[in-house]
Structures are given as structure tokens and as C-alpha cells.
Amino acid sequence: xxxxxxxxxxxxxxxxxxxxxxxxxxxxxxxxxxxxxxxxxxxxxxxxxxxxxxxxxxxxxxxxxxxxxxxxxxxxxxxxxxxxxxxxxxxxxxxxxxxxxxxxxxxxxxxxxxxxx
Ligand SMILES: [Zn+2]
Numbered sequence: 001x002x003x004x005x006x007x008x009x010x011x012x013x014x015x016x017x018x019x020x021x022x023x024x025x026x027x028x029x030x031x032x033x034x035x036x037x038x039x040x041x042x043x044x045x046x047x048x049x050x051x052x053x054x055x056x057x058x059x060x061x062x063x064x065x066x067x068x069x070x071x072x073x074x075x076x077x078x079x080x081x082x083x084x085x086x087x088x089x090x091x092x093x094x095x096x097x098x099x100x101x102x103x104x105x106x107x108x109x110x111x112x113x114x115x116x117x
Contacts, residue, residue: 035087043079043086047071 024034037043045057052068057075065072 033091035090037083037086037090041083041086043082044075046078046082047073048078048081048085 020036027034042053045054046052047054047066047069049071050066050069052066054064054067057064062075063073064075
């Protein structure tokens with residue numbers, strides 16, 4: 001997103017790095033794992049159904065149809081699914097030192113500790 005000159009300024013203004021830092025802190029406080037997907041991972045341009053990459057997908061195109069499997073995609077939903085899957089792939093590959101020996105999801109007690117009594 002930062003490579004796009006129109007989006008770069010607004011992302012920088014919003015303090016993307018600070019947002020990620022706060023998100024990482026909150027996630028780890030909850031006993032969960034924070035994973036960053038490579039910034040150049042083609043999340044929008046890859047079909048989340050068959051993984052076929054498309055060459056060009058300008059920002060004004062908000063939905064598209066995969067030329068290989070014919071699946072229709074909402075651009076943002078497709079990208080979110082690809083980012084989720086890439087994060088799970090990284091986690092399964094054990095590329096994070098913090099992944100070994102830690103729980104992926106907190107127990108019910110941890111998740112609802114504030115309301116349990
Ligand atoms: Zn496809």
C-alpha cells in the first residue's frame with residue numbers, strides 16, 4: 001500500500017508503524033501471536049481460491065473475476081483472506097521463534113478473565 005503514492009501519505013499520516021507497535025503489544029498481552037506478512041506480498045492480486053496471480057489490478061477496480069477459476073472477488077475481502085492464509089502459513093512453517101512452545105489461542109479463562117468474576 002505504501003508503494004502507491006496516493007495511499008502512502010495517508011498511511012504515513014495515520015502512523016502505521018505506531019499502530020502496528022500498539023497492536024503487537026495488545027496481542028502479546030492477550031497471549032496471542034503477532035505476525036507481519038511481507039509488505040510486498042501480493043494479497044490483492046492473488047486469487048484466494050486457486051492462488052492464480054493477476055498481472056494488473058488498479059486501485060479503482062474493487063471487484064474482479066479470476067480468469068482461471070472464475071471466482072468473483074471483492075478486492076478487500078480477497079486480500080484479507082490471502083493475508084490470513086499467509087499468516088497461518090508462516091505460523092505453520094515455524095518462522096517465528098515466538099511460535100514454538102506458545103499457545104496460538106488463549107484459553108477461555110484467559111480470554112474472559114475480566115468478566116469471570
Ligand atoms: Zn482463481
